[in-house]
Amino acid sequence: MQGRAAADGLIAPGRFADPTALPLLRPDEREAVQWARGGVPPQSWQQRLDYETVRAAAELMAPRTIAIDDAIRAHPSPQLVILGAGLDGRAWRMPELAGVTVFEADQPATQQDKRDRAMGLPGAPPTFVPVDFGRDRLAETLAAHGHRADLATTWLWEGVVPYLTKAEVAATVAELAACSAPGSRLIVNFQSPAVSTALGRAVARLLTASTGRASVWANEPWRSTWTPAAMAALLTRHGYRVTRGENLLDTARALALPPVRARSLRHSQVMVADRA
DSSP states (O other): OHHHHHHTTTSSTTTOOOTTTTTTSOHHHHHHHHHHHHTOOOSSHHHHHHHHHHHHHHHHHHHHHHHHHHHHHTSOOSEEEEETOTTOOHHHHOGGGTTSEEEEEEOHHHHHHHHHHGGGOOSOOOEEEEOOTTTSOHHHHHHHTTOOTTSOEEEEEOSOGGGSOHHHHHHHHHHHHHTOOTTOEEEEEEEOOOHHHHHHHHHHHHHHHTTTOOOTTTTOOOOOOOOHHHHHHHHHHTTEEEEEEEEHHHHHHHTTOOOSSHHHHHTEEEEEEEEO
16 A cells, blocks of 8 residues: 555556555555655665665556556446455545445454544445455355345455465355356456566565564465466356456556566566456
8 A cells, every 4th residue: 555655646647546545554654655755765774675665566556556447447347346455445536436336355353454544535435344265255255245146246356366375266266256247357466477576575575674674574475376377277267258468567568657677567467357
């Protein structure tokens, strides 16, 4: 969310904006955002690391958000389910969702934190669906909160797949397919294999450790990467037809954005698949 707040109105202006990002951050989380938006690196090592981390996130989040938002707008559905929603602000910021029932499925503690942060946001909140992804049946829990399997659904799966095993990803796709009416759409963001990405995360952990703080990735190792062909094959097996697939480097270039971290963008993928 710090990346979205740093990019708001500055990266791809006219194509990217997220006015919910900064209000959803706590005061101590906003400081690095202001440094990044100002473009002047702070002097201390710890602050400089925060500055560079947020700048890198902003460069990633702008094209990723644009690609996903465009896929949502291009295929209106009466229901939108955001899996592992975190601090996603789409329910508040996208006018196209005004007549859509938006469900956010996430861990109960994460959702309570978000409810506290979002109290000042204008507009109707989404339907929060507390889910323990390792224990609960997603389809049953969604149905208990009003999701209708007989209506088309747009499923958004952003920033989650790398933290799941291949078996968990496959099981989730099967469950989504089972409660996806014809006309449903799945938008999935995933990482393709890259030695450079793994090395980059390792270096980031070491740099964070040098400041005396724990890395934000310490308890969130990547568990799976997917080639576009492997992800497309998985979706096809479960009755989806892939209609679009792109890496974020191509997205950034199409937006005329000068990518500083081209390798990272190249290996972040967004794939769109529709249910016949």
